[in-house]
Amino acid sequence: MKDQRTPLVEMKNISISFGGIHAVDNASVDLYPGEVVALLGHNGAGKSTLIKILSGAYKRDAGEILINGEPADINNPRDAKKYGIETIYQTLAVADNVDAAANLYLGRELRTPWGTLDDVAMEAKAREVMGRLNPNFQRFKEPVKALSGGQRQSVAIARAILFDARILIMDEPTAALGPQETAQVGDLIKQLKREGIGIFLISHDIHDVFDLADRVSVMKNGQVVGEARTEDVTKDEVLGMIIMGKVPPKAIPGPGAMQVA
């Protein structure tokens, strides 16, 4: 059943605690190229925290991260980007007061031979990428705060795919979107998947992600309840994992699985 290729990402036995609370406790997840893994769980289950360790926003207390089978040293967001890990945060994490192009290139600006910002080149590339994602987008000169939720979302996604990401993390990617924009994000995920990018989708709402994901991994109270291929389980069974920690027969139980008496 298990894929024999080297996983793109392996997070092994990761733990982190904040002030004595085990936000993530001995959690392991993996991700293969061209695969979409949904990370599910209630609010506070530890899924965002786990993934923030991968994207470099938090430093793990224990455990290891392997990228393409090799140990990776990720201590900050810059390290993560070096491994081709791009993250779209739940809060979107865009700088509201600067324009779309500035946000796309934030931290990795294009510069002219004199060391100054090459705004024109950045705007050109931004127009190209945004044209692919959201052809109606025209407001390149305005600060991002003037944009709608969907437009801000496309800016955040464009930023993630602009730099040839190999691993994409999307934290509640459709939470702020209307139905049409949600469908757009769905199409985009399928397109990226075809390009061989591995994607972690994080959500507390199973309906958002079940149809997009190849596998689900469920977390509860900081521990992994279990993982399963979406073709092997039903939505109700996954809900059982999320709510009660009850692992269905075809899923692989993790450390957080409900102990059967």
Place this chain on the structure above:
Amino acid sequence: MADITQGNTQGAQANRARTADENPVKRFFRATEIDTRLLGMVGALVIIWVGFQIMTGGLFLTPRNLWNLTVQTSSVAVMATGMVLIIVTRNIDLSVGSVLGFCGMVMGVMQVKFLPQYLGLEHPAIWIITLLSGIAVGAAIGALQGSIVAFLNVPAFIVTLGGLLVWRGATWFVTSGQTVAPMNTTFRLMGGGTEGSIGATASWIVGILACIAIVAAILNSRKQRKRFRFPLRPVWAEYFLAILGCILVLGAITVANSYYWPTNIARKYADANGIAWPEGGLQIPHGIAIPVLVAVAVGIVMTFIATRLRFGRYVFALGGNPEAAELAGIKTRWVTVKIFTLMGILCAIAAAISTARLNAATNAQGELDELYTIAAAVIGGTSLAGGVGTIAGAMIGALVMQSLQSGMVLLGIDSPFQRIVVGVVLVVAVWLDTIYRARAK
């Protein structure tokens, strides 16, 4: 070439489609891309100037008063350019007045007591060594305060409130409270005055260079946008901006060149150079004052840093959303340290201007300047909530503050009442700005 033309036409069509339902005023501002807030501020400045002109019976808008106004503004204007970056990143610097005092005192001691021992009095290198050491001290103080803010997580308000006391105390400590004077004659040129102005010919050269720079900048930006076939500004708007810029520059220079040397200084100069004293008196124009040139140069460099360099982009991103900046991989702490260091350097430059102008370094130098600097930045449209502000706005803000003070002096208003007016204006200006922002949303 055909492609480019086509691209332009498409862009122009899109523009036309968008602007069709706008009134001519809106279309004008969109085409010229003039910042309406900045324009509002300039409007306020003009109202203040004309108001004082009427109230003082024509004393305010004279070449002499305007020339003095710009010289008096330069020290605070220099510091306000740095304060913009500090406030944009949601910090504050209350120590700038004291840092100015300390740097001024260090530079005073350097040029009056220390360097002459080794180089002799009036050695030509004294002024530059003095200035560089002052800048080094300012940078070190800024870096120290910035590091405490960034790495020890002490709020900037507290760090610089401490700095306000520490550096004022340190200023006293350097000479046990004694005033240091007089300054080196070359150093004094930075303070303006009759000697510290560049004269008519040099002023015209500066003005013409500035006009060439304006035209070159407009042409270059047009060329860049053509390169990627972006929508261009209409040609009339480009001409309008170029001509407006040149008129402003040359007008300012005409004013500076219309302020002549005082009669007694001109007479001394005539005697010294063997020039016969003509009938109507010798009219030697001042031209631009050196401190004003320094302030303008600082303004240009700071605008360049804020808008054209990666550092400036990070400053604004950090102010807009610190979390996003951190997650984007920006070394936010280092950016903070650099901003405070820059502020320290600007304090030292301001200190050079103000000690040179006073021809002395005193204990009280720069007292309350922190408040004027913050007020200038805030009147100039810098938002205390972070993320918003322009260098040009802050410099105009400094000019507004100084205009108010200068006008009230001309009207013979008492000093306590002047402060009341300045305080009220500050609050009203920010209130008006809040209304503007609420409407803009």
